[in-house]
Amino acid sequence: MMDRRLVFPLLILALILAVxxxxxxxxxxxxxxDIFRFASHELFGVGDGQGMDQLxxxxxxxxxxRIVGAMLVGAALAVSGxxxxxxxxxxxxxxxxxGILAGSSFxxxxxxxxxxxxxAVQSVSALxxxxxxxxxxxxxxxxxGDRVLLLVLGGIISTELFNSLFFLMKYLADPYRQLQLITFWFMGGFSLADARTVFVLSVPITVGMAILLxxxxxxxxxxxxxxxxxxxxVNTTLLRTVFIIVAAVISSLTVAVCGMLGWVGLVIPHMGRxxxxxxxRVFxxxxxxxxxxxxxxxxDLSRILFDVEVPLGILTALVGVPVFALVLRNARKGWQ
Amino acid sequence: MTELLRVEDVHFTYASLPVLKGVSFSVEKGETVSLLGPNGSGKTTLLKILLGLLRPRSGGVFLDGAPVGSIAPKTLAKRVAYVPQVHRMAFAYRVKDVVLMGRTPHKPFFSRYSAEDREIAHQALERLSILHLGEKRYTEISGGERQLTLIARALAQGADALVMDEPANGLDYGNQVRLLEHIDDLSRDGYTFILSTHFPEHALWIADRAVLLKKGLIEAVGKPDEVMHAAAICGLYNTEIDILTVEGGFKTCIPRAIVRRMNAGRGLRVLTGTPYVESAWRPEDAPKRMVR
Structure with missing residues (x-):
């Protein structure tokens, strides 16, 4: 375990570099x-405006x-997990x-x-x-019985229920207008993430994360x-409800940006711990x-790895599985 | 002495099974009250009612005269703290962070713990001489150290009454003794203790008052010296015992059944250092004889 005071600034620095x-x-x-020239031109009006429109x-x-969207979704899924x-x-x-992601997909x-x-679609999704x-x-x-196991079983049942309802909706959807929308977006990815979606959803997600913090x-x-x-x-009933609902809402909203992304919400919490x-308070x-x-x-990987963009859902799983296998070795430390 | 807590004719039913059937006693400020009784006698339920975690079906608990149910949980937490049995914690929090949690009722709802909170938690660790454990993980320390951590948390909570559910459970012999020492120390500083125990000795050694509970009813309340005679304990646990008193009035229990086995049925023979024997099955025969 690293010094807790050191970890956070280092992570922020790494995030800025990644951006x-x-x-x-x-x-x-x-x-x-180019990025520096553009930033100084936009912020301070330094330099000439040559090529700035393109940049x-x-x-x-x-x-x-796309970058903001990816960060928002990753942060929301990880913290809610x-x-x-x-x-x-x-x-x-x-x-x-x-079951949250299946429920909000439905x-x-x-x-x-x-x-x-x-x-309204966003609200129904979160609901x-x-x-x-x-x-x-x-x-x-x-x-x-075993609480850990029973909750996993409850989650499997809930996921299956909402998955089948989701397929029912696909069956009922208008094949010319609605079906392809649902299908594309379900594969997951930020190619559909436009500035408006990201901007509008950033508000509730940020507020939700602030409440959790x-x-x-x-x-x-x-x-x-x-x-x-x-x-x-401590009023346990009230606080427990607030935590579960806020976590459910912010992770539901990520579905609107990029579909169903597994793994992030499972792997990152273990790595963080x-x-x-x-x-x-630190975690x-x-x-x-x-x-x-x-x-x-x-x-980034999905953008540069191949000529064609790889759907994000596939990559998060491909990267997440080995990472989780590694993490699992040490994950037990934080648990008893 | 002023009264701190009063339990008045408390009835409690769990799934249509009566657990407490009219329990009354009071706790004075600064007293150590020991709750004794066999498994299923209602000790834990009674403690939970004292803490306001369960509501009695009828009757009530009063803190300084006010019904516990009418006191805001935060306010109650600043007066009465719960020290649970040593448990396994799911997450490996640092000891000092566990103690800091005791400050929760004192901080404004949306704020973080203040420097003062941290200072108070620090003092609580110091008070129990476990300052050196502060940075350690709760899951990595011993059972005795965990118990002390939980007591430190109760002190940080600022409560003047500590409710402990079988605090000696899961502790080795040495740690049990050290626990009793700490309880006695804190009691001398004015803290009030209400604790349940499976060890009659512990009540005999440190309690100012014993409450003998059986099948949801109080069998006896009073000074341990007076109410915890051999016959009473025999009636409580359904096993015959002798109570030995050594010089200075210090007492301890010895189970008859074991003595009989070890001693080929000859009963208890005192060899050294045991001036006084009180016998269980014939209390009327137990003269106040001193063996020197």
Whole structure:
């Protein structure tokens, strides 16, 4: 484990570097000098305006939304996975495993089929993300036994339920207008992420992450168990509900940007815990930065690896599986 | 002495099974009260009701005269703290962070722990002489050290009454003794303790008052010296015991069944250093004889 005070600044530095690298990557070569020239021109009006329009199009309108989107989604999935793992004291939980992503996928397809407005589709998606996680938790509560295992089973059942409802929606969708939209977006990826989507969704996701960070000390207390937490004057029912709903909402909203992305919400929390330990006051901000960086780098890979862009869902799994296998070796340290 | 807690005719039912059937006693400020009783006698339930974690079906618990149910959880937490049995913690928090959690009821809802909170947590660690454990992981320290950590957390919570559920459970003999020492030290500083225990000796040694609980009813309440005689303990646990008293009034229990086995049925023969024997099955026969 590294010194906790040192980790965060280092991660921020690495993230800034990753952003600069990502800005220069792509079909059209943009060097670090170009980025610097563009930034100083835009911010301080230094230098001549030669070639600036082209740079502005590439950097601001094409690459920046995609970079911001990737960071936003990575951060949201990672922190929501971290919160869910802490709150359920369960190392196997992630937003996808517990049914949230399936629920919000169904919500999105339902909204699309019903021809709702964009904002309404997002709301329905988030709503079904919440419904799906509550359904998993309720299923797990029905029976006595190993809590860790039962929640995983509840998540599998909930995921299957909403997956089949999702396919029902695909079946019902208008093949000319709606079906291809649903299908494309389900594969996952940022090629569909436009500036508007990213900008609008950045608000609720940022607010949600801020809430989780502000309440992080209570997350520690909640992991001590219900009775101990209550004996310390904590309203466990209220806080638990807030944590689960905020985690469900921010991870549901990522589905709108890039479809269903697994692994990020499972792998990054384990890596974060290995790096700084389980104290949520330090652990949550670290997972946010790590999640942002991870998805940004994986998205860079998907852009440059082959001539054709590889769907992100495939790459996150391909990168995530070996990483998780490595992490699993040490992941038990933070757990008892 | 002023009364701190009063338990008044508390009834509690768990899944239509009566657990407590009219329990009443009071706890004075600065007292150490020991709760004794066999498994399933309702000790843990009673402690949870004292902490406001469970609501009695009827009757009530009063803190300084106010019903515990009407006190805001945060306010109650600043007065009465819970020291659970040594447990396995899911996450390997640092010891000092575990103690810092005790400051939760004191901090404004949306703020972080202040420098003062950290200082108080530091003092709590110092008070229990476990400052050196501060940076260690809770999961890596011994059972005795964990128990002390949980007590330190209760001190950091600022409570003047500590409720402990079988604190000696899972501790080795040496750590049990050290735990009793710490409880006695804190008690001398004015802390009030309400603790359940499976060891009659522990009550005999450190308690100011013993509450004997059986099948949800109080069998006896009073000074351990007076109520914890051999027959009472025999009735409580359904096993015959002798109580030995050594000079200075220090007492200890010896189970009859074991003595009989070891001693070929001849009963307890005191060889050295045991001036007084109280026998379980014939308490009327137990004269106050001193063997020198």
């Amino acid at each position: 600069l690298v990502s800005l220069s990557l792509g079909r059209y070569p943009v060097g670090p000098g 502005r199009t590439i950097l601001l309108y094409i690459r920046a939304p 971290a919160v869910l793992q802490s709150i359920f004291i369960n190392p196997l939980v992630s937003p996808r495993m517990i 919500g999105m397809s339902l909204g699309t089929v019903l021809g709702l407005s964009w904002v 079904f993300g919440i419904v799906a996680v509550l359904f998993s938790v309720m299923l797990a509560r029905l029976y006595r 502000i309440l992080s000390s209570y997350l520690n207390v909640l992991t001590m168990g219900d009775e101990e937490a209550r004996s310390m004057g 290995m790096l700084v330990g389980p104290d949520n 949550l901000p670290v997972t946010i930065v790590m999640g942002a960086m991870y998805l940004l780098l994986v998205d």
